Amino acid sequence: MAERGADVDHATLSRWVVKFSPMVAAESQRRTSATSRSWRIDETHIKVKGVWTYLYRAVDKRGRTLDFMLFEHRDEAAATGFFARALTNNGWPKKVVIDKSGANLAGLETLNWRLILQGWFWLIDICCVKYLNNIIKQDHRFIKARKRGSVRNAEKSSFRENRIRSII
Secondary structure (H helix, E strand, C coil): CHHHCCCCCHHHHHHHHHHHHHHHHHHHHHCCCCCCCEEEEEEEEEEECCEEEEEEEEEECCCCEEEEEEECCCCHHHHHHHHHHHHHHHCCCCEEEECCCHHHHHHHHHHHHHHHHCCCCCCCEEEECHHHHHHHHHHHHHHHHHHHHHHHHHHHHHHHHHHHHHHC
């Protein structure tokens, strides 16, 4: 903002983020394209800010990311929460492909039971096939490589700093 000649305080920027981010999110959600009716869902274990967390991700059969979320635990409550959020943001899939993860299976079954109790008889088909999730498994490689690369770069820079200090 200083480049444009406007003097803006950091508190003003924070208020703008709080005020305008819901509008930006709503507009971007409105402009998203229709998703495929077949989803692939998987989780992986990554370290974020020094804490190991589970990254839950959903992609459609074309490989486009539908939703992602970080959780501390890999359990039924986490899976159910992730599925509920993904369904809210992207609509209802006809089929969901998961690997043989017990938490994901329990979360989807819980969601199907909720649908039955609410009188909804169009359930989500759950397909537990390990090899149909290759699209999302291959995508995890890039996330982990990016994460490993940043850790390695941090280690290299700290090694260089220590070496320079020892020379001086």
